[in-house]
Amino acid sequence: MKSIKEIDISGKRLLVRVDFNVPLDDQQNIMDDSRIRAVLPTLKYALDYNAKLIIASHMNRPGGKVVPGMSLSPAAKRLGRYLEKEVKMANDCIGPEVKALVSGMKAGDVVLLENLRFHPGEQKNDEAFAKELAGLCDVYVNDAFAVSHRVNASVEAITRFAPLSVAGFLLQKELTYFKQAMEDPLRPLVTIVGGAKVSDKLGALKNGLQHVDKFIIGGAMANTFLKSTGCSMGKSMVEEDLVEMAASIMKKAAERGVKFYLPVDAVVARRIDPKAETKIVPVQEIPSEWMVLDIGPSTSLLYSEALYDAKTIIWNGPMGVFEIDAFSRGTRAMVNSVANSYALTIVGGGDTDVAIYDSGETNRITYISTGGGAFMRLLEGKELPAVAALNNAEERVEV
Ligand code: 3PG
Ligand code: MG
Numbered sequence: 001m002k003s004i005k006e007i008d009i010s011g012k013r014l015l016v017r018v019d020f021n022v023p024l025d026d027q028q029n030i031m032d033d034s035r036i037r038a039v040l041p042t043l044k045y046a047l048d049y050n051a052k053l054i055i056a057s058h059m060n061r062p063g064g065k066v067v068p069g070m071s072l073s074p075a076a077k078r079l080g081r082y083l084e085k086e087v088k089m090a091n092d093c094i095g096p097e098v099k100a101l102v103s104g105m106k107a108g109d110v111v112l113l114e115n116l117r118f119h120p121g122e123q124k125n126d127e128a129f130a131k132e133l134a135g136l137c138d139v140y141v142n143d144a145f146a147v148s149h150r151v152n153a154s155v156e157a158i159t160r161f162a163p164l165s166v167a168g169f170l171l172q173k174e175l176t177y178f179k180q181a182m183e184d185p186l187r188p189l190v191t192i193v194g195g196a197k198v199s200d201k202l203g204a205l206k207n208g209l210q211h212v213d214k215f216i217i218g219g220a221m222a223n224t225f226l227k228s229t230g231c232s233m234g235k236s237m238v239e240e241d242l243v244e245m246a247a248s249i250m251k252k253a254a255e256r257g258v259k260f261y262l263p264v265d266a267v268v269a270r271r272i273d274p275k276a277e278t279k280i281v282p283v284q285e286i287p288s289e290w291m292v293l294d295i296g297p298s299t300s301l302l303y304s305e306a307l308y309d310a311k312t313i314i315w316n317g318p319m320g321v322f323e324i325d326a327f328s329r330g331t332r333a334m335v336n337s338v339a340n341s342y343a344l345t346i347v348g349g350g351d352t353d354v355a356i357y358d359s360g361e362t363n364r365i366t367y368i369s370t371g372g373g374a375f376m377r378l379l380e381g382k383e384l385p386a387v388a389a390l391n392n393a394e395e396r397v398e399v
Contacts, residue, residue, distance in 0.1 A: 276326070
């Protein structure tokens, strides 16, 4: 994989694929612009070299047709403010008008193409669509780590048509941090896995057994593990079909000497509701009409002790239903424990990053990934299709 740094981009037309799939409220205000800030190093570098900057992204899941509420124009405005220059919003991402707009660009101009997913070809990895996109540029730059697990035209097929395909700084940084944490970590390496479902994390758990020294489990997925140890889980969410699998994962962990931590107490309620009555109970004493919605205070203490000697921590997924105040303490305590540790700390995107921003601990985490699904794919030990495409592209093109 070639880096943008290794090639001459002066005055060239650069098509930079970013992930500006940022959360918007119902008035189209950006709720969190970290994905925009994350690619500024690449964009500013390109402008320093007087490139013509054509930026492409998807927004949300419009399903191959134009959905006005999913326009990228809020992102164009925000980006313009960060770059301190005009970002022209194109009305589409391909077609004659876009071609005309791009051919009129001068060195240092910035154009943001409209949502790639307004065309069905994007998610179908359609070659004709990819070819049209590639036709806009001299150099294709992938800086969209968060969508690199998708086999989409603007990250995969495009590398077969662009004259030259390289990686941007964010993509490189994400892969480098992850590699450092997973492949050659300072030990102990502790992986914290939370979230609702064991089924979503199965690949990550299995792959993790080969690498980690300790697993710490939280979120509703812990219920399935607890059930396999004989706990009655009341009305808690449990994946019954995975109870046996959970037991076998713990058995394998024991065989390998991987320490496996489960909650010892829980915050329970009769329903998921901010107003519901709550109590804290040992996991052996979950009342039959109640459900587990967060880890309890003894668990938070246990987990912070387990993190005490960690040199590397990878975290993905919340400890409870943290969107509701009454069930957010376990996740908040975990944010503090991770922030307070003396470890290299890497947190996967999705829910967990929101909890960290809310707690104001962003600066005390070594690296917060912009990727949710893409980060999970790396945890599973799998190659990202868009990264594979970049690796192959290098061999095909003479510089
Ligand atoms: C994300 O937010 O997960 C990425 O932007 C990818 O979007 P997707 O999950 O809709 O493919
Ligand atoms: Mg996603």
